[in-house]
Amino acid sequence: MSRLASQADGEPEAIFRVDGLTKVYGEGESAVHALRGVDLVARQGAMIVLLGPSGSGKSTLLNILGGLDHASAGHVWFHGNDVTAFGDDALTEYRRRSVGFVFQFYNLVASLTARENVSLITEISDNPMDPAEALALVGLEARLDHFPAQLSGGEQQRVAIARAIAKRPEVLLCDEPTGALDSQTGTRVLAALDTVNREFGTTTFIITHNAVIADMADEVLLFGDGRITGQRHNQVRAAPLGLSW
Amino acid sequence: MSFLRSTLTVKLMRDFWRLRSQAVAIALVIAAGVGTMVMAVGLIGSMSATRDTYYDQYRFADMFAPLVRAPETLMAKIRMLPGVAAADSRITTRATLDLPLVMEPVTARVHSLPAASPSALNRLVLRAGRYPNPRHPEEVVANEAFVRAAGLPLGARMKAVLYGKQVDLRLVGAVLSPEYVYALAPGQIFPDNRRSAVLWMDREPLAAALNLNQAFNDVVIRLSPGEGGKEVERRLDILLAPYGGAGAYPRAQQISDRFVTNEIDQLTTMATLMPPIFLLVAAFLLNIVLSRLVDTEREVIGLLKAFGFPVRAIMLHYIVLAILLSLGGLALGIALGAWLGRGMAGIYQNFFTFPFLRFRIDATAYLVALAATLVPVMLGAATAVWRAARLAPADAMRPEAPADYSGVAVTRLAAALGPDEPSRIIIRGLLRRPIRSVLAILGLAAATMLYVASMSPNGSMDRMIDLGFSRADRSDLAVAFAEPRDAHAFHELERIPGILNVQPFRTVGARIRSRHHEVRDGLVGVEQRGDLSRVVDIEGRTSEAPPVGVMLSGRTARILDVGVGDLVEALVTEGERPALRMRVTAILDSPFGGAATLDRAILNQAMREGDVLSGAYLQVDKAALPQVYARLKASPMIAGVTAREATLRTIGETIEENFSIQTYFYTGLAMLVVVGVIYNSARISLSERARDLASLRVLGFRRGEVAFILLGEQAVLVLVSLPFGIWAGIELWRFLIGQFNTELFTIPFFVDPRVPAQGVLVVAIAAAATAFLVRRRVDRLDLVRALKTRE
Structure with a gap:
């Protein structure tokens, strides 16, 4: 079992525990094994980077952790609750309360301003931040009333991060958050994620193809063919603004 | 090239198959338009041909x-x-x-x-x-x-x-x-x-x-x-x-022919008024469906152009798709029209006694239907096809820039109107495509209009009957004499046991003239303060014959082009045949009133006759009715008897038999329009918003909250459309009422308040049912794909 950033004495700080997670798409000869038995334990507040080629199972794992997809076998325990046993409604509530998502293509609502895109989520949350505060956290205090069409890609992604963290989720799941951005813009987005992780202790998973990004993580999981093929613990996390690719 | 062309054909068929549910919704609306048109055109042709053949074969007089x-x-x-x-x-x-x-x-x-x-x-x-x-x-x-x-x-x-x-x-x-x-x-x-x-x-x-x-x-x-x-x-x-x-x-003034011709005229009005409503709605639906298709296929279009496909082939591709989308409607419409036409012909044959009335659709009706279907196809496809044709290959292969919602008016209005972000999404979505929103509102309003206008006749007829038979005519019986009689006849009636009250009237055949205008209708002499038969106007107010001069019906005054104070000439066609010059002292529209009403004493005097009557209204003791009938049946002076209650019963039965079917018919048509508009509009909106909505689901929005955004938009369209629809329906009925009125009766303009309420209900039910269908698709949104795809 991969023990990610867990203390040696195994104190109950694990936010996720994953046991023998398997995901198969399709049946018979055309079956695709996206995950072939993944085990891991994620410590609360960790910054975890999932690294690996396309089709290695990173996104499938993230989707199941985030309650977007069902596992074929195995379990995901979130604070001791079996997420894999949740029905659709429970999964929705789980996403609503505990999980923040950041997408590769931002997925902002074009008809809402930056502030409104964030309010969209804070309106349905129990203990949200002020939308302006969330946007200030990602350095967009001057762009509150701009529409997505008036923002650059990096700015849009930072709005998406503000939207994801404004409800104070315990987990932030980011699927290729810099995939559509250039190096300079990308590092600013990563810096925003780093800030959130440090200031709020939000457990953060980042999927990437980009090995450089792994330097900013506490833990790095290497994926290949539906399995975790390796893992690495960084004693010192690199500052995102110092990264380049 | 032929291979490529056939590959394009394969794409065409697959596109068509993919759009099948929307095609069905469009087909239903087209079918309603084509159906009403085929029915009306077929009936007009059949009725006219039957009438002409009948008149000709049996040498009907001119x-x-x-x-x-x-x-x-x-x-x-x-x-x-x-x-x-x-x-x-x-x-x-x-x-x-x-x-x-x-x-x-x-x-x-x-x-x-x-x-x-x-x-x-x-x-x-x-x-x-x-x-x-x-x-x-x-x-x-x-x-x-x-x-x-x-x-x-x-x-x-x-x-x-x-x-x-x-x-x-x-x-x-x-x-x-x-x-x-x-x-x-x-x-x-x-x-x-x-x-x-x-x-x-x-x-x-x-x-x-x-x-x-x-x-x-x-x-x-x-x-x-x-x-x-x-x-x-x-x-x-x-x-x-x-x-x-x-x-x-x-012949044009012969009563039977007038009614037949009037009916054909009404069918003509229907054939010119109704189908365009449906066909324009269908054009709008085709337009939004094809426009959306062209939007999603930008890259394909760019690719085809880059590969050297001529613009013509691409335009043709979408035009053929538009035709495919409407063919079902055409076929269904012709079948529906033939079926309805046959049914209506059956009703007509009961109503009008023709020796034969074969409903047949001739080539003209088919051609008209075909042309009528091509209109929405062309109108609907035009902008979408044009957009596809204009796309430069390089532009087309780049994804479309994100929609810009930064327009100041839109931003402020939505911020002001929307209490929360989902409402702002709805409002900005509607305001960003104002033309589409307005057209959708018009389409939905057309449904309400159709319902209100076609269901109002019942209320107006009821009101006319109420005015005519409860307020104006309160007698039990009306008797007409074979020839005018003097006061003895009046007393003779009074003496019949069971007759409680007698109110005489005098009618005189005449041609009423003013300059070159002429109305052939009698003069009616009525009693002042008569209780059994009263002068009641179209608003239900009781009135009296003027103490001097003559009171004309509004219709007569319009034909004669006269107003109060003008002189008219009445050329009496019986007795001494005097030519009477009379001053118009009142103009009043009453539901069943004659062309010219005056005080009976004045009429008697003008006719240089004594206390003469042509008949009388009777109030009869119900218990003595059989005896009264027996006396009247045997009386040599009486040429006609009408019983108010029997007349009322006949009217009720006729309306029940001939008009109840239309209730279902027009309710169905209105619902078709609503389903067509809501379904397509929601599907297009869903297609445009799928990624947004799926993202919101990923971010923790519940199914209902996401459906609210999509269906809330449709709900706003429906809500905004309702007042327009009700208003337009009332105005359409006001216009149609002119077509129904004849010299025999004037239908009061009246809209039963229940009709708009029912219209709202019908539209709401159709909209809710459609929303339910679309809602299921919202529930099945693919969340994982939203993470990975870009618009």
Whole structure:
């Protein structure tokens, strides 16, 4: 079992525990094994980077952790609750309360301003931040009333991060958050994620193809063919603004 | 190239298959348009052809000239008149019949039989039995509708009072006549076939009864081809004036023909008014579906162009798709139209007694349907096809820039109106595509309009009947005398046991003129402060005949182009035939009112007659009704009796039989439009928003919250459309009411408040059902794909 950033004495700080997670798409000869038995334990507040080629199972794992997809076998325990046993409604509530998502293509609502895109989520949350505060956290205090069409890609992604963290989720799941951005813009987005992780202790998973990004993580999981093929613990996390690719 | 072309064809078929559910929604709307059109065009063609053939085969007269009495020798002169192709004299009178199965006295019009020659005019169609034998003077034939309604077997004997004489008649045949396609008795608005009859008997006994041996009191005329008739009418009036001519009138003023023609005119209105509504809605739906398709296929279009496909082929691709999307509607519409047409023809054949009425759709109707379908196809496809044609390959292969919502007005309005972000998404979505939103609102409003306009006639008719039979006419019976009578007749009626109250009236045949305008309708002399029959206007206010001068109906005043204070001339066509000059002192629209109403005393005075009446309204003790009927049936002075209650019953039955079906019909049509608009509009919106909505689901929005954004948009469209729809429906009904009104009745403009409420309900139900269908798709949004795809 991969023990990610867990203390040696195994104190109950694990936010996720994953046991023998398997995901198969399709049946018979055309079956695709996206995950072939993944085990891991994620410590609360960790910054975890999932690294690996396309089709290695990173996104499938993230989707199941985030309650977007069902596992074929195995379990995901979130604070001791079996997420894999949740029905659709429970999964929705789980996403609503505990999980923040950041997408590769931002997925902002074009008809809402930056502030409104964030309010969209804070309106349905129990203990949200002020939308302006969330946007200030990602350095967009001057762009509150701009529409997505008036923002650059990096700015849009930072709005998406503000939207994801404004409800104070315990987990932030980011699927290729810099995939559509250039190096300079990308590092600013990563810096925003780093800030959130440090200031709020939000457990953060980042999927990437980009090995450089792994330097900013506490833990790095290497994926290949539906399995975790390796893992690495960084004693010192690199500052995102110092990264380049 | 042919391979590529066929690959494009494969794409075409797959696109079509993918859009099938939207195609169904569009097809339903097109089918409604094509269906109503095919039905109306088919019925217009069938009715016109039937009418023309019937009139022609049975030599229906072009002109009619009633008179008091003229010697048969005069016919030679009439036949000599230029423009007259054929002329027949006949004897026409009224009678009351006493039938065992009908409690009320039956009012009958009696004509002498047309000659047995094929050149005779107004020939009859023998449907059962035989014609009277000249050696049996008591034998008669009657109109088939009456024979059926009164349940008379052939050979039945009837007691009749014919011109004041008691006679026994025997029914030997049932016939149809082109003169009575719509057999309306005087004072009726719908045929009451149980209580009113048309009889034909041999001329000799009729002449004997009316003292018209070697004489006649009615002429029917066929005009030479191409003859307009005005001049014939003028000469005929001069020729017949010494013989008590009541004024010749053309077929266009003959009551039965007027109703048939009026019905065809109404169908024409329907054929021109209804289908365009559906077809324009269909055009809008095709437009949004194709526009969305072109949007999603930008890259494909760019690719095809980059590969060297000619613009023409791409345009053709989408045009053919548009045609495919509408073909189902065309086919369904033709089938629907044929089915409805056949059903309507059945109703018409009951309502109008044609010997035959075959509903057939001729080539014209098919061509019209085809053209009518091509209109929405072209209108709907035009902008989408044009956009596809204009896309530069390089542009097309780049994804479309994100929609810009930064317009100041849109931003502020939405921020002001929307209480929360989902509402702002809805409002900005609607405001960003103002044309599409407005068209969707218009489409939905059309549905409400259709419902309100087509369901309002019932309320207006009810109101007309209420005004006519509860407020204006409060009598139990109305009797008409065979000839005007003096006050003795009044007292005679008063003395009949069971008659509680008598209110006399005087009617005089006249032509009312002002300059070159003329109305042929009688003068009605009424009692001041009469209680049984009152003057009631279209708003339900009671009024009185003016103490001086004459009160015209609004319709008459409009035709004569006169106002209060103007003089009109009434050329009386009976008695001394005086020409009366009268001042218009009031103009009043009443539901069943005559053209010109005045105080009976004034009319008597103008006619230089004493206290003369033409009939009376009676209030009868219900318990004594059978005895009263028996007395009236036997009374030689009475030529017609109408029972208010029986008339009301007939009207109720006629409306029930003929109009209840339309309720379902128009409810169905309105629902089709709503389903078509909501379904397509929501599907397009879903397609545009799928990624947004899925993202929101990923971010923790519940299904209902996401559905609210999509369906809330449709709900706003529906809500905004409702007031417009109700308003337009009311205005459309106001316009249509003008088409329905005749000189016999004026339908009051009235919209039962329940009708708009029901319209809202119908639209809401259709919208909710459609929303439910679309909602299921929202529930099945693919969340994982939202993470990975870019718009």
